[in-house]
Amino acid sequence: MAARFxxxxxxxxxxxxxxxxxxxxxxxxxFGRLPKRYTPNYFSIEDIVLQDVRVSCKFEVxxxxxxxxxxxxxxxxxxQGSKVELPFWMVPTLHAKKVIxxxxxxHYKVNYRQILQADSIVxxxxxxxxxxxxxxxxxANLDLKDSIDIKKSLFQTLLNRLRHIMDMSQHSTHHETVHxxxxxxxxxxxxxxxxxxxxxSYKEWVRRESSKINTAALVASHRKxxxxxVTV
Numbered sequence: 348m349a350a351r352f353x354x355x356x357x358x359x360x361x362x363x364x365x366x367x368x369x370x371x372x373x374x375x376x377x378f379g380r381l382p383k384r385y386t387p388n389y390f391s392i393e394d395i396v397l398q399d400v401r402v403s404c405k406f407e408v409x410x411x412x413x414x415x416x417x418x419x420x421x422x423x424x425x426x427q428g429s430k431v432e433l434p435f436w437m438v439p440t441l442h443a444k445k446v447i448x449x450x451x452x453x454h455y456k457v458n459y460r461q462i463l464q465a466d467s468i469v470x471x472x473x474x475x476x477x478x479x480x481x482x483x484x485x486x487a488n489l490d491l492k493d494s495i496d497i498k499k500s501l502f503q504t505l506l507n508r509l510r511h512i513m514d515m516s517q518h519s520t521h522h523e524t525v526h527x528x529x530x531x532x533x534x535x536x537x538x539x540x541x542x543x544x545x546x547x548s549y550k551e552w553v554r555r556e557s558s559k560i561n562t563a564a565l566v567a568s569h570r571k572x573x574x575x576x577v578t579v
Contacts, residue, residue, distance in 0.1 A: 393478070393533075395436075396477075396478070397477075397478035397481050397482050397485075398434065398435045398436035398482070398485065399434050399435070399436065400434070400435045400452060400476070400482060401432040401433070401434060401435075402432065402433055402434070402435050402438055402449050402450065402452060403430065403431075403432055403449065403450040404430070404431055404432070404433045404438065404441070404447045404448070404449040404450075405428065405429070405430050405447060405448050405449070406425055406426070406427060406428065406429045406430075406431070406446065406447055407427065407428075407445060407446060407447060407448060408427055408445075408446055409424060409425065409426050409427045410424065410425040410446075411423075411424045411425075412424060413425040414426075416429075416431045416433075417429045417430075417431050433447075433449075435452075435482070435485065435486075438489070439485070439488075439489060442489055443489075451486060451491065451493065451497075452476075452482070452486060454475045454476055454479065455483055455486055455487075455493075455497050455500075456493075457493070457496075459475075460496065460497070460500040463500055463503075463504045464500070464503070467503075467504045467507045467508055468507065468508055468511050470530075471529075471530045472504075472508075472530060472531060472532045472535065473529065473530055473531055473532055474530075475532075476532065477532055477533050478532060478533055478534075479532040479534075480501055480505060480532060480534045481533075481534065483497060483500075483501045484498075484501065487501070505534075505535075508535065509535075509538065512527075512531070512535055512538055512539050512542065513538075513542045515527050515539070516539045516540075516541075516542030516543045516546065517542060517543070517546040527539070
């Protein structure tokens with residue numbers, strides 16, 4: 348079944364590929380952006396880009412007619428034990444069917460998690476991956492021995508960095524903002540933009556309330572003068 352999936356995908360046009368993908372991916376659970384579960388949109392540019400990351404995989408079974416995936420081999424069949432790099436979107440189905448084992452993308456391995464635990468605020472997360480949190484959740488959902496630790500690391504990293512992001516979104520200069528945004532992943536950039544918008548809305552509300560208070564004070568003062576004139 349998995350071999351047929353690979354053959355079908357590689358031989359058909361893009362629209363037909365989407366149908367094949369949806370049929371196979373329906374059997375695999377997916378979790379989306381923090382904090383809620385979601386089903387990826389296969390026609391979303393963002394989802395396509397974040398799952399196009401190359402992952403080192405080892406085939407645990409032989410697959411006929413796919414030898415071209417292993418450029419170091421001359422055989423037309425892909426032999427058991429062959430190591431190739433596949434886009435991440437192919438991994439969940441093949442891993443669930445025990446066709447492949449794969450190497451966790453390096454930025455989710457224990458040594459990188461320790462870096463985040465030590466001081467996540469100084470890390471250039473965009474350099475690690477523009478969709479660091481989204482891809483991390485897809486990786487953690489593949490029932491790996493490190494899945495729970497990866498999820499904890501993602502949650503704690505976002506929690507620690509969020510305080511700094513929200514503070515900078517409201518009190519940073521233009522130069523500081525440019526420098527900060529360059530180090531944020533796409534989810535964090537959206538949160539930063541939300542923080543800026545919220546702060547601007549608050550400032551506008553304060554100005555409107557101040558205007559109302561000033562107007563009311565002027566009206567009251569005018570009425571007092573009129574009353575004083577009438578009394579005299």
